[in-house]
Amino acid sequence: MSELRRDPISGDWVAFAPERSRRPHDRETGAGRPVCPFCPGNEHMTPPELERVAGVEPGEWLIRVVENRYSAFRPDQERSRTGPDPSGFARRPARGAQEVVIESPDHTAAFSAYPPEHVAHVFGVYQRRLRALSARPGVSTVTIFRNHGAAAGTSLAHPHSQIVASNAEPSTCRLDRTALGQGCPYCSMLDTERKAGERVLLQSDGFVTVLPFASQWPFEVWILPVVHQRSFAQAGECEIRAVAAATQRAA
Ligand SMILES: [Zn+2]
Numbered sequence: 001m002s003e004l005r006r007d008p009i010s011g012d013w014v015a016f017a018p019e020r021s022r023r024p025h026d027r028e029t030g031a032g033r034p035v036c037p038f039c040p041g042n043e044h045m046t047p048p049e050l051e052r053v054a055g056v057e058p059g060e061w062l063i064r065v066v067e068n069r070y071s072a073f074r075p076d077q078e079r080s081r082t083g084p085d086p087s088g089f090a091r092r093p094a095r096g097a098q099e100v101v102i103e104s105p106d107h108t109a110a111f112s113a114y115p116p117e118h119v120a121h122v123f124g125v126y127q128r129r130l131r132a133l134s135a136r137p138g139v140s141t142v143t144i145f146r147n148h149g150a151a152a153g154t155s156l157a158h159p160h161s162q163i164v165a166s167n168a169e170p171s172t173c174r175l176d177r178t179a180l181g182q183g184c185p186y187c188s189m190l191d192t193e194r195k196a197g198e199r200v201l202l203q204s205d206g207f208v209t210v211l212p213f214a215s216q217w218p219f220e221v222w223i224l225p226v227v228h229q230r231s232f233a234q235a236g237e238c239e240i241r242a243v244a245a246a247t248q249r250a251a
C-alpha cells in the first residue's frame with residue numbers, strides 16, 4: 001500500500017509507493033517493439049476509460065483518459081497503517097487518484113509537432129479532469145505533469161501525461177498562500193520580469209513565458225497569465241488555447 005510520509009526536516013509530505021516499482025517498462029520487454037497498451041486496438045489492456053475525445057471515424061479516438069493501474073493514490077486507501085510510525089515520524093494514507101492522459105493514437109507522435117488544435121484538446125482535457133478531481137472530498141492538490149524521455153522517468157514511450165489528485169499539499173502551495181497576504185507573488189514577479197525584459201521568452205494572447213530568475217532546473221520556463229487568475233480551472237476557451245500554444249512553443 002502507498003502512504004504519505006512527512007519529511008521531518010522540510011515538513012513536506014512525500015508519497016511512498018513501493019508497488020510503483022512493479023509498473024511495466026518498455027525496455028524490459030524482450031526483442032522487437034513491445035505491445036503498447038496505449039496504442040489503438042489495445043484499449044482492453046488499460047484500466048477503465050474515464051473520458052475520451054472522439055475522432056471522426058466510428059470508434060476512433062484522439063485522446064483517452066484512463067486510471068493509472070499503478071496509482072500511488074487511491075480513494076479507498078487501506079486504513080491498516082494510519083497511525084504514527086513506530087519510530088514516531090508522521091504518516092498517513094495516500095488518498096486521491098492518479099490518471100493517465102493518452103495524448104494521441106500515434107505511438108511516435110511528438111508533442112512539439114502536434115497540430116495546434118490537438119494541443120488545445122489536450123489542455124481542455126486537463127481542465128475537465130482538474131475540475132472533476134478537485135471537486136472530490138479530501139483532494140487538496142491536483143498536479144498535471146508530463147515526463148519526457150527515460151531520464152525523466154517515462155516508463156512507456158507512447159505520448160502521455162499524468163494527473164495526480166492527492167491529500168498532500170506541496171510546500172510551494174503553502175508558501176503561495178502565506179505570500180498572498182502581501183499580494184500575489186506571481187503577479188509581482190511577472191511585473192518585475194516584464195520591466196527587466198531580460199528573461200521574457202514570449203508574450204502572446206495574455207500569457208507571458210519567462211525563464212525565472214532563480215530557475216531550479218536547466219531550461220525551466222514559467223507560463224503566467226498577464227491578468228491574475230487563481231486557477232487554470234477558471235480559464236476560458238481562448239485562454240486554454242493560448243496557454244496550450246505557449247506551452248507547445250516553449251517545448
Ligand atoms: Zn503505443
Ligand SMILES: [Zn+2]
Pocket residue numbers: 184185186187188227228229
Ligand atoms: Zn496573480
